Amino acid sequence: MEQKTISRREFLKEMGLVAGVSLLASSPWFSAFAQEQETQKEKARLAVIGTGSRGCFHLNMFVRDPKCEVVAICDDYRPSIDAALKITPHANVYTVYRKLLEDPNVDGVLIATPLHLHREMVEASFQAGKHVFCEKSLSKTLDDALAIYKAYQNTDKVLFVGQQRLFDPRYIKAIEMIEQGVIGPIQGIKTFWYRNNDWRRPVPSPELERKINWRLYREFSLGMMTELACHQVQLGSWALKELPNRMMGSGSLTWWKDGREVYDNVSILYLYDSGVRMSFDSIISNKFYGCEEQIMGHEGTIEPEKGKFFYETIPPAAGILQLVNEAEKGIFESIPFAGPSWVPETANKNKGEFLIGEKPKEDGSRLTDRAFVEAVITGKRVEKLVEEGYYATTLSILGDQAMQEGRIIDYPDEYKIDYLNHKAPSALAPAAPENV
Ligand SMILES: NC(=O)c1ccc[n+]([C@@H]2O[C@H](COP(=O)([O-])OP(=O)(O)OC[C@H]3O[C@@H](n4cnc5c(N)ncnc54)[C@H](O)[C@@H]3O)[C@@H](O)[C@H]2O)c1
Numbered sequence: 001m002e003q004k005t006i007s008r009r010e011f012l013k014e015m016g017l018v019a020g021v022s023l024l025a026s027s028p029w030f031s032a033f034a035q036e037q038e039t040q041k042e043k044a045r046l047a048v049i050g051t052g053s054r055g056c057f058h059l060n061m062f063v064r065d066p067k068c069e070v071v072a073i074c075d076d077y078r079p080s081i082d083a084a085l086k087i088t089p090h091a092n093v094y095t096v097y098r099k100l101l102e103d104p105n106v107d108g109v110l111i112a113t114p115l116h117l118h119r120e121m122v123e124a125s126f127q128a129g130k131h132v133f134c135e136k137s138l139s140k141t142l143d144d145a146l147a148i149y150k151a152y153q154n155t156d157k158v159l160f161v162g163q164q165r166l167f168d169p170r171y172i173k174a175i176e177m178i179e180q181g182v183i184g185p186i187q188g189i190k191t192f193w194y195r196n197n198d199w200r201r202p203v204p205s206p207e208l209e210r211k212i213n214w215r216l217y218r219e220f221s222l223g224m225m226t227e228l229a230c231h232q233v234q235l236g237s238w239a240l241k242e243l244p245n246r247m248m249g250s251g252s253l254t255w256w257k258d259g260r261e262v263y264d265n266v267s268i269l270y271l272y273d274s275g276v277r278m279s280f281d282s283i284i285s286n287k288f289y290g291c292e293e294q295i296m297g298h299e300g301t302i303e304p305e306k307g308k309f310f311y312e313t314i315p316p317a318a319g320i321l322q323l324v325n326e327a328e329k330g331i332f333e334s335i336p337f338a339g340p341s342w343v344p345e346t347a348n349k350n351k352g353e354f355l356i357g358e359k360p361k362e363d364g365s366r367l368t369d370r371a372f373v374e375a376v377i378t379g380k381r382v383e384k385l386v387e388e389g390y391y392a393t394t395l396s397i398l399g400d401q402a403m404q405e406g407r408i409i410d411y412p413d414e415y416k417i418d419y420l421n422h423k424a425p426s427a428l429a430p431a432a433p434e435n436v
Helices: 008-014 021-026 026-034 052-063 080-087 095-103 115-127 142-153 169-179 206-212 224-241 318-328 365-378 385-405
Strands: 044-050 068-074 092-094 108-111 131-134 159-161 186-194 246-252 267-270 277-283 290-298 299-301 308-310
Touching: 021 026, 021 092, 021 169, 021 385, 026 206, 026 365, 044 052, 052 068, 052 080, 052 108, 052 365, 068 080, 080 290, 092 095, 095 115, 108 115, 108 365, 115 131, 115 142, 131 365, 142 385, 159 365, 159 385, 169 224, 169 290, 169 299, 186 224, 224 267, 224 277, 224 385, 246 385, 267 385
Parallel strands: 044 068, 044 108, 068 092, 108 131, 131 159, 186 277
Antiparallel strands: 186 290, 246 267, 267 277, 290 299, 299 308
16 A cells, blocks of 8 residues: 655656756646655645446555645535445545535645536635535636636635546646757647547446436536546647637537437537637547547647657658659659659658657656645645646636537637736626716
């Protein structure tokens, strides 16, 4: 069970970075690690609300972190409680989350319940004086996302959002390289997530269908947008330092017609004022291309999921050289298609180079949890983390709205928050006097 915590210094070493200055510029949330020296002896006393699949994943991280003590868990479904008790047998058990929030031994809570419950749980947790980690997406509606952001602005407590790419060494390195101009100005971002499964959980009795398969019903979730897209579209604002002002898309149910209410096949385009576009595509009845974000600059491409980057110009492969050579010598006439200058334009076979020197061992989840533990101990909020999560959520919701309404959606001004130099949202400003 014993596991050494990873310090910021070790993390930088792992990434092959000598100094953390540029890291803090591109990923300021890493400041959470900077306080480690001060907090050697203290522990964060945490609770997990919602001990289903993701809640238990976090519990497994927390019980292995020597600077964390899991003091309580809460779920309203017995099998989830039993699963959590196997990981943390001595935690206090609650079935009503508001009771757990009255527990003075709890410093911070991690909320891993279905999406539609996040807002009330985050608000109540802040009211109870707890630090909060809310799993992604933050919410199912724009109003709920803004309410969570307001609640965060009205407290001095820490808020983390489960956007683990922000703590993933591959992604951090990718953003640093983009900021250093290694791939030139970004021309487009393609994101996709392809799977081939029905996305269903087994249900022991029919009345539990909606409780267990909540992500398939619009009352609780926006399906692939809030569950998958929010991880990937978050990359757009992080990489481009810009917010897309318009979105358009199309969604359909093409394969899993089993009573679910969410799409199984979606395509969205996010349009930036600069002319750059980011796409999100997801199909869950073909997994050939898997999951990736392709960040395309004029001089190179980064694929952070693979952990690789590719320079745009490399010497052509020998076979292609020969083909071009033959074409130039005019002996190409016998080939009956596409004219004398034809060369294949299928994907580049360039194998690329690793972003951090080796294949990825894990995503950023463990480091996110580590940083949360540190932040709870120090009580120090980390810059821009919540804003990244907020935009990931709102862009997912707006993408869904574009598909539902079949029209181009403008990002509404009243949901823009003060990040990336956008003006403060009118919803957060003091109310204007009426009838003036
Ligand atoms: N960051 C990631 O990569 C990642 C991965 C998976 C899931 N998630 C997020 O984690 C959250 C949970 O997803 P999951 O897959 O674990 O779902 P899940 O259905 O497996 O677990 C949810 C748990 O919440 C419990 N619950 C429901 N209502 C409750 C209430 N009122 N009080 C207490 N407990 C309640 C359920 O009984 C269940 O045990 C979602 O927001 C999801 O998007 C994030």
